[in-house]
Amino acid sequence: MRVGLHALGIGDGARPEVIRAVAVAAEAHGFARLWCGEHVVLVDEPDSRYPYSADGRIAVPADADWLDPLLALGFAAAVTSRIELATGVLLLPEHNPVVVAKQAATLDVLSAGRFGLGVGVGWSAEEFAALGVPFAARGRRTDEYLAAIRILWADDPASFAGEFTRFDAIRVNPKPLRGARLPVLVGGNGDAALRRAAALADGWYGFNVPVADIPARVAVLADACARRGRALGDLTVAVAPSDATPEDLPGLAAAGVTELVVVAAPPAAPGEAATWVAELARRWIRPGG
Incomplete structure (x- = not known):
């Protein structure tokens, strides 16, 4: 099973010297992928419920540094190969x-073809309001945007007419190295996200999922794939469990998980990053070895 690392972009992980140290060490120690999430806006007392914790609250303080993920990953790309x-x-x-x-x-x-676009529909109505984007119909908007993006990656010139976006005979270059085959992964733990992954994407990213719930979630994804004439094996199944131990890895692989994503906060001192990453690798990539 591949092992990814979700550690960059927030708090100490937003500092360039820490990003550099973690990215270089993660590559050296065999991590398959670096993940980086997004929030443009956080508020101190949101009314919106965070869907990935039992208490409905996000653990990241509203005043924490949170980098734009595409820019942060661009920096990581420059120091890795x-x-x-x-x-x-x-x-x-x-x-x-x-x-x-x-x-x-x-x-x-x-990045020489190393990027995968993971997307989600969002959960914070306050964030959408601050950006001037309607919170309602965000699922339909996501589906349409994915279709439009695939066309932009494939066609030159490209045209599209939908409910939320339209363009006619435009040229958007460069194209990804794999064109419209650049991998898209859909995040979210609910049935709608799993159906979206099966219908429109190349993989699913489940975040903070209890280990006990993962086989059932993967089964829903497999059923959604079958209804679309696809095999589960055609998709990347990446999961960041909330409570996994290395002993859970064989069972997760048997359930259909292809990438375990370790979520962790890096040390504040860049000089400690290599040892920190090495310990994570010993625990998750080479358990017992």
Whole structure:
């Protein structure tokens, strides 16, 4: 099973010297991919419920540094050469899809084809309001934006007419190195996200999922794939469990998980990053060895 690391972009992980140290060490110690998430806006007392914790509250303080994930991964790409990179996740309906298509293709080219676009629909009504984007219909908006982005990656010139975006005979270059085959992963733990992954994407990213719930979530994804004439094996199944131990890895692999994502906060001192990453690798990539 591949092992990814979700550690960059927030707090101490937003500092360039820490990003450099963690990225270099993660590549050296065999991590498959670096993940970086997004929030443009946080508020001190949100009314919106955070869906990835039991108490409905996000653990990141509202005043913490939180880097733009595409820019942060671009920095990580510049100091590495092999490790893959992914947004985990970019909140797609908050963005202009033409701009996202351009940014993703740019990062893919600069990283020599190492980038995967992980997207989600978002959960914070306050964030959408601050950006001037309707919170309602964000799922439909996400689906349409993904279709438009695929066309922008594939066609030159490209045209699209939808409910939320339209363009006619435009040229958006560069194209990703794999064109429209640049991997798209859908984040979210609910059935709608799993159906979206099966219908529109190349993989699923489940975040903070209890280990006991993962087989059932993967089974829903497999059923959604079958209804679309796809096999589960056609998709990347990446999961960041909330409570996993290395002893859970065989069972997760048997359930269909192809990438375990370790979520951890890096040390504040860049000089400690290599030892920190090495310990994570010993625990998760080479358990017992």
